[in-house]
Amino acid sequence: MRLKWAEISKNSLKHNVKAIREMLPSAEIVAVVKDNAYGHDLAATLPALLEAGVTKYAVVYQRDALMVSELGAPWVLVLDDFPDAQLAEEYARRGIRFCITDYDWIERGVLELPIQFHLFIDTGMHREGVPWYATDAIKKISADLGSRLEGICTHMAHIAKDSELYRLQLQRFEEALCLVPDSLMVHVSSSGALHVGVPSYATHVRPGIALYGYTHPEVKPVLSLKATVVHARDVDEGDGVSYGWRWIAQHRTRVVTVPVGYADGYNRLLTNKARAGVNDFTLEQIGTVTMDFTMFKAPSEVRVGDVMTLLGEWGTGRFWADDWAEAIGTIPYEVLTGLSPRIPRIAV
Numbered sequence: 001m002r003l004k005w006a007e008i009s010k011n012s013l014k015h016n017v018k019a020i021r022e023m024l025p026s027a028e029i030v031a032v033v034k035d036n037a038y039g040h041d042l043a044a045t046l047p048a049l050l051e052a053g054v055t056k057y058a059v060v061y062q063r064d065a066l067m068v069s070e071l072g073a074p075w076v077l078v079l080d081d082f083p084d085a086q087l088a089e090e091y092a093r094r095g096i097r098f099c100i101t102d103y104d105w106i107e108r109g110v111l112e113l114p115i116q117f118h119l120f121i122d123t124g125m126h127r128e129g130v131p132w133y134a135t136d137a138i139k140k141i142s143a144d145l146g147s148r149l150e151g152i153c154t155h156m157a158h159i160a161k162d163s164e165l166y167r168l169q170l171q172r173f174e175e176a177l178c179l180v181p182d183s184l185m186v187h188v189s190s191s192g193a194l195h196v197g198v199p200s201y202a203t204h205v206r207p208g209i210a211l212y213g214y215t216h217p218e219v220k221p222v223l224s225l226k227a228t229v230v231h232a233r234d235v236d237e238g239d240g241v242s243y244g245w246r247w248i249a250q251h252r253t254r255v256v257t258v259p260v261g262y263a264d265g266y267n268r269l270l271t272n273k274a275r276a277g278v279n280d281f282t283l284e285q286i287g288t289v290t291m292d293f294t295m296f297k298a299p300s301e302v303r304v305g306d307v308m309t310l311l312g313e314w315g316t317g318r319f320w321a322d323d324w325a326e327a328i329g330t331i332p333y334e335v336l337t338g339l340s341p342r343i344p345r346i347a348v
């Protein structure tokens, strides 16, 4: 009997690729699969993306790029990791290219490596990138790299139609764009582009969270979290549940236990706030979430061995990563990447 697992829906992934392509027809997708495909697991995710015809991928670390390449991706962009010179030929052979995200990298000899590069411009996020005003550096990188400079990009601190910040970042990026050849790949937007489109000069778009089904109504969540009920008991009126008895029974109540706790990424802040489903029933989470187990208030029909949906939807309810995030004051990104590796991800 499987105790806990996450299902990765291949159909939802493919649906999301199609939806993004339809909404942004002028820009090719560079799928952001960093952090183990936002917690969905690269091995469970890549085959569906490749089947959907996605050929370009972005990760943060070169170690992940090698993994993505092993899984069959012909083109991988490392967003922010200094390339290992000894592996440069392997990177070139595997189609792994790197962003130049710091001017200091030039002094460290990055331009000599026989690989392809994208120039990452800092336009206001101030996390990484060569600043847009460093015009001499931008010209030098462009001249020194010649045809090994494949693309130019930035990352937005905010994407919204009426946002001053977004406009300012675009304007700064456009100043940098004037300093490099017209033929480069240009990518400036993440999933936020689904709401505002991409600028006319952008050849590519880098969606992450939208691929996994969040932040736009046209996309479908990909990851569902399941667990099997391992214990069931009835507690009397006045009895409490879990550490500190932060939930007290108002009447005789059936309590069921699933083997998922905060060590699995089932955040302790969900205590008395989460919902889950069994068949058509919606169950309220009760009592402090513990390290390895969590309890729910259940109707008498729920038995040991029943499969519960802790993240996902069921007949009459839902508790997706955005519901979870809202319950504890975070974002779906953190919920998804916070699910522990001890939960097997299974492509379905």
Ligand SMILES: Cc1ncc(COP(=O)(O)O)c(C=O)c1O
Residues within 6 Å of the ligand: 032, 079, 155, 189, 190, 191, 192, 206, 207, 208, 209, 210
């Ligand atoms: C550089 C870069 N590009 C693209 C993305 C994808 O962003 P989103 O998941 O909002 O689409 C990220 C995510 O943080 C990023 O850091």
